[in-house]
Amino acid sequence: MKKLFLFFTLTYTSFFIAQETQKIKYPCSSIVDNYKINKGLRKWPKFKKGQTLKINSFINYQYPTEDSRLNSEWFEQRRPWWTKIENDPWSEYPFFGEKFIPPKLNFKKNVDDNLRWKCGYSYMIDIPENFKKNKTYPLVIFLHGGIDTDQKKFLWRERQRKSFYMSEDDPYIIAAPIKLGLDWDPKKVIDIIEDIKKNLKIDPNRIYLTGLSMGGRGTFIVASQYPKLFASILALSPHHTPYSYIELIDKVKDIPILISHGDSDTVSSFHIAEKMYKGLKDVGAQVTFKPRLGFGHWGWESFYSNSENINWLLSWRKK
Numbered sequence: 001m002k003k004l005f006l007f008f009t010l011t012y013t014s015f016f017i018a019q020e021t022q023k024i025k026y027p028c029s030s031i032v033d034n035y036k037i038n039k040g041l042r043k044w045p046k047f048k049k050g051q052t053l054k055i056n057s058f059i060n061y062q063y064p065t066e067d068s069r070l071n072s073e074w075f076e077q078r079r080p081w082w083t084k085i086e087n088d089p090w091s092e093y094p095f096f097g098e099k100f101i102p103p104k105l106n107f108k109k110n111v112d113d114n115l116r117w118k119c120g121y122s123y124m125i126d127i128p129e130n131f132k133k134n135k136t137y138p139l140v141i142f143l144h145g146g147i148d149t150d151q152k153k154f155l156w157r158e159r160q161r162k163s164f165y166m167s168e169d170d171p172y173i174i175a176a177p178i179k180l181g182l183d184w185d186p187k188k189v190i191d192i193i194e195d196i197k198k199n200l201k202i203d204p205n206r207i208y209l210t211g212l213s214m215g216g217r218g219t220f221i222v223a224s225q226y227p228k229l230f231a232s233i234l235a236l237s238p239h240h241t242p243y244s245y246i247e248l249i250d251k252v253k254d255i256p257i258l259i260s261h262g263d264s265d266t267v268s269s270f271h272i273a274e275k276m277y278k279g280l281k282d283v284g285a286q287v288t289f290k291p292r293l294g295f296g297h298w299g300w301e302s303f304y305s306n307s308e309n310i311n312w313l314l315s316w317r318k319k
Contacts, residue, residue, distance in 0.1 A: 028119035030317025058120025184218030262295030
């Protein structure tokens, strides 16, 4: 009888240990409300004029990502770039390259870090040199390109962000989220905007969105979900896969749009960008197309450093 009791006890215990082991836990545990503003879970650090901040307010939020199946299939076939500690985007510090300081993750048992693409974005934010606490500023959101990254790419994105023309007469706040999945997630970007508005005085009629390559298509994706939020958008070399952004024409047609693309680009389709422009024009959109003759999938720093392009973006105000 004792042996039988011991057998059932061990079997029962083993079953529940196995069940517990099989439970996959996400690196982020707080479930977001997709229909409400989600407040950042961490306070901003104190900052000075001209400082770059690294904000991790949303990394513990779990989002019901629209592209879950796509992300699952993609990251099941390869090791996610963020699982290498030397590339981990959840560092508390805004340093890359040789100055990079890895984060202390302290994940709980059974956490599957391969699923971090479900978590909220961390982001960089640049405070203007002559920042004034009581002044209201325009906000520019910059969406980077690519899917994976390493320290070299982090530094490259840093140069792209730092290349933006900044007028002394009309300074703005620039924020750059760090994407984890394939495509940009609109709700994750919107929560970042709300987090910034909570901590800085932002002009609600002067919020702008721009991005390049995967961030160029991301510009259309995010704006299509929140068309009334942005005063204008600027898409550089928008990538044409995993699905075409042309289907978003009707959702973004009421926003002033500038599209630019190198006509020698062999990575992202120039012809689809041109087709997007023509489709927007056909439905009466306020859209400008700037082909860059002889350019391939490059040259974005020279575009962003051009005062004409940034002034176009900032010239629009929501009605």
